[in-house]
């Protein structure tokens with residue numbers, strides 16, 4: 205760390221209380237329009253998941269039944285054990301009973317006495333095992349040493365653009381279409397009244413910077429690459445123009461079609477996007493559909509048959525529908541949104557993305573968003589976007605303005621103290637609205653058991669849970685029924701939860717992007733928040749990168765947890781290892797039992813309904829389990845390579861292998877290309893050619909015309925439109941028509957022609973790579 209950095213890393217000597225987050229210099233300088241209403245959130249009171257599905261459907265119906273056994277409640281096991289142990293303890297003396305109540309937050313004296321009577325049965329290789337703590341005086345020095353260690357190869361070094369890169373980008377991106385007006389109000393953006401009404405209902409008084417930049421360009425039908433910090437309103441930035449364009453779609457009999465697709469990496473994020481979309485379209489007739497794994501395939505299929513206007517999906521489930529729902533097609537797609545694109549790639553979805561993109565019409569508009577960009581995203585952009593407009597808001601700043609970043613040092617050789625540190629921090633200081641990120645599902649589950657045994661209200665969110673459990677955990681955390689959410693990186697992207705005060709990183713993630721997304725769950729939409737990261741010796745570079753990319757010099761803290769407190773929790777956790785193991789054992793036994801019951805039921809079903817089950821058409825899969833695991837590992841490797849130094853970048857070339865087969869197709873017309881690709885695919889899959897051709901023909905015959913782009917209103921036209929709208933209102937014209945300020949059906953159903961866009965800002969050349 206250089207001299208100045210030493211000065212600004214403030215040390216918090218005690219974790220007894222939260223040092224109030226002072227308005228930073230940066231914050232006070234912040235332009236008024238950049239601040240959001242911290243009190244506002246998309247989610248309304250009540251259960252946000254119940255209004256995600258058609259009124260006549262029960263949510264329970266949508267949750268995939270039978271694929272996973274009924275969830276086992278850890279809380280129930282712990283409660284059962286607690287009751288059992290209470291009974292045993294009744295035989296003990298008064299003193300021991302008193303010790304039992306030592307789990308109250310902050311009651312450290314009581315805890316101390318409680319430990320004395322407990323049995324010493326530590327497990328040698330248990331992650332919760334202890335080590336000592338050194339004095340605090342050296343901490344300051346060492347954290348400065350840590351940051352002084354500038355070897356020039358830190359993670360963030362790879363983020364610095366070389367001139368060659370800049371030139372390449374300039375050649376690829378549309379540099380002519382820049383937002384011409386600075387919009388400090390939604391009213392000046394040429395939006396229709398139903399959309400404006402919804403924006404007002406949501407309490408958005410001003411567009412955020414990324415919204416101000418994106419909406420006008422997106423309305424032109426241009427491809428966009430958007431980048432802005434977490435919690436800056438990217439969801440509405442692409443949803444608003446998408447809805448506005450949809451208002452101009454063809455309506456009437458046989459014109460229903462899925463025209464917009466939003467792809468997101470996680471199911472929870474899809475649910476949230478769906479929620480935002482339905483709220484913003486509340487005053488329109490635009491229909492949304494959610495297609496994510498873990499929810500019932502059948503009800504999704506039947507909903508897709510009605511051809512909803514907007515589909516929000518995760519890549520895996522979408523591929524399943526493309527392959528296995530005969531009436532479903534993306535042929536009529538006008539707008540494709542790739543949200544959190546880098547995460548989709550790092551999750552091993554590169555192949556799926558390539559397949560989906562191949563299934564979309566070439567003439568679509570594509571918008572790609574993320575708070576962090578990687579090399580693989582660059583490749584995806586090249587593959588799927590057509591002369592995009594690059595809209596990067598404040599690219600130097602990577603964390604929210606209201607975020608205070610704290611770091612807690614975990615010394616070499618004392619890695620095993622992490623759990624004790626975490627418990628100490630949560631027991632004494634961070635007591636409500638805390639998301640804790642852990643590196644594995646197993647650890648998240650174990651820690652949830654630890655917290656529950658200690659009487660701390662806690663839920664877990666990771667991929668080992670059923671969708672039902674995941675949604676429930678989120679809901680309990682959202683409504684404040686639990687104070688802690690133990691999560692893996694599943695929850696690091698996009699989730700917008702009101703009032704998250706603190707994000708704790710049990711360990712420093714391997715990539716800066718991951719860190720930024722995790723800490724981005726707090727300090728959203730102009731609110732203040734705090735992140736606390738446990739930093740080990742191996743995390744030096746990441747620590748340095750995180751500090752450098754923070755919101756401001758005065759918003760970084762070094763927190764020290766008193767060593768005696770850490771030791772206290774180390775001892776307590778050691779004592780608890782036996783109990784944790786018992787809970788895990790009981791849970792495992794229950795799981796086995798449930799599994800056996802399920803298998804039995806399955807067997808009975810097979811006997812009873814054999815004929816019907818075998819008559820069902822076989823579903824085809826995009827990848828086998830083995831292929832998927834392989835591609836996930838590859839993506840992870842490539843994702844990590846994307847963060848390495850620039851010199852290594854060209855060697856990594858992440859998505860190259862996944863590019864559509866360009867060479868074989870070059871020189872062919874668009875139609876011929878597509879036909880050839882489909883034929884090859886059929887050959888690979890060994891599908892029935894005639895049947896597939898018939899399905900394709902039927903789908904093609906049903907394909908509706910494309911949506912256009914809204915025409916900007918000149919001052920003169922605006923007046924005329926107002927007059928027309930008044931006249932129509934008098935004569936009882938439809939609200940939509942008057943909202944649009946145009947003649948009924950004046951532009952409805954018109955295919956977006958090149959000229960449309962050119963007249964408002966040049967549309968780029970031919971789309972590459974498809």
Ligand SMILES: Nc1ncnc2c1ncn2[C@@H]1O[C@H](COP(=O)(O)OP(=O)(O)OP(=O)(O)O)[C@@H](O)[C@H]1O
Nearest residue numbers: 245246408410412434435436437438439698700729
């Ligand atoms: N114009 C606005 N005015 C006030 N609040 C807004 C506005 N736009 C969005 N918000 C609020 O900002 C919060 C964050 O929005 P959103 O989830 O879209 O952020 P994001 O940039 O997608 O974040 P992430 O990168 O983490 O996915 C939401 O709760 C929303 O209520």
